[in-house]
Amino acid sequence: MTTATLYEFELCPYCQKVRAGLELKGIAYERVQVNPMNKKELPTLPPSAPRKVPVLAIDGEVLWDSTEILGYLDAHFAGPPAFLPAEEAARAKTQEVEAWVDDALTFALPTVIYGTWGEAVKAAQVTARTSNFGFFQNAMVRAGGSVVMHQVSKRILKKRNETDGRAWLSREMDRFEGWLGEQPFVCGAEITLGDVATHGALTCIREFPAFTELMGARPRLAGWYARVAAARTDRRVGPSATPHAPPAAHAS
Numbered sequence: 001m002t003t004a005t006l007y008e009f010e011l012c013p014y015c016q017k018v019r020a021g022l023e024l025k026g027i028a029y030e031r032v033q034v035n036p037m038n039k040k041e042l043p044t045l046p047p048s049a050p051r052k053v054p055v056l057a058i059d060g061e062v063l064w065d066s067t068e069i070l071g072y073l074d075a076h077f078a079g080p081p082a083f084l085p086a087e088e089a090a091r092a093k094t095q096e097v098e099a100w101v102d103d104a105l106t107f108a109l110p111t112v113i114y115g116t117w118g119e120a121v122k123a124a125q126v127t128a129r130t131s132n133f134g135f136f137q138n139a140m141v142r143a144g145g146s147v148v149m150h151q152v153s154k155r156i157l158k159k160r161n162e163t164d165g166r167a168w169l170s171r172e173m174d175r176f177e178g179w180l181g182e183q184p185f186v187c188g189a190e191i192t193l194g195d196v197a198t199h200g201a202l203t204c205i206r207e208f209p210a211f212t213e214l215m216g217a218r219p220r221l222a223g224w225y226a227r228v229a230a231a232r233t234d235r236r237v238g239p240s241a242t243p244h245a246p247p248a249a250h251a252s
């Protein structure tokens with residue numbers, strides 16, 4: 001049986017895309033938290049590969065880039081679900097949704113994770129809790145991480161000509177709901193790549209108040225999120241799967 005190792009950061013939407021893909025394909029995987037400062041846990045990569053996460057070691061191969069990894073999983077683990085539908089228009093649509101995840105959603109999400117000081121402090125705590133830091137690095141991340149992350153969020157907003165992360169995310173989710181329409185999944189009755197990528201990326205904010213706000217305001221999105229979460233739970237193999245139960249309380 002295939003067992004994969006995913007090298008990741010907990011709050012990285014690209015890594016969460018891959019986790020969604022692995023779970024939906026029923027592939028058991030282990031997670032290795034990579035230290036963002038030196039990335040020393042990463043396996044040997046060819047010089048052409050960026051030293052970024054996600055990296056997936058699977059069946060003797062080392063893969064990087066979330067889009068490439070999902071493509072590999074779909075090619076080698078035929079499904080169900082098949083991430084790419086056979087019909088051309090559906091295939092183009094689901095690829096468009098994945099491209100939107102990579103180009104827009106993954107940039108909007110950090111601005112609601114790190115947007116306020118309270119959120120940035122919480123995010124630094126999540127990173128410190130889940131990473132392989134030594135005592136001093138851990139203390140540094142808790143103290144300094146929130147400042148850095150808050151700055152990162154401000155920089156993204158400026159670069160994208162946005163002023164309010166929540167308003168931006170809301171517009172992006174309007175777009176997603178437009179693709180979804182009244183269907184169970186973006187291409188109809190079956191989960192495809194666009195669902196995998198969007199669900200994975202949104203998983204990053206599930207511990208944050210913005211997630212509860214978003215789902216509370218959008219029953220159609222909440223229904224879709226729950227359907228994909230149920231499929232991930234049903235098909236997952238092994239203990240590493242992402243918990244999807246909404247957190248009991250949201251400390252900010």
Ligand SMILES: N[C@@H](CCC(=O)N[C@@H](CS)C(=O)NCC(=O)O)C(=O)O
Binds near residue numbers: 012064065
């Ligand atoms: N296109 C890549 C993007 C990966 C990426 O940007 N990863 C970020 C984390 S969210 C990273 O590793 N950043 C560390 C760095 O740039 O040093 C993918 O889809 O996997």
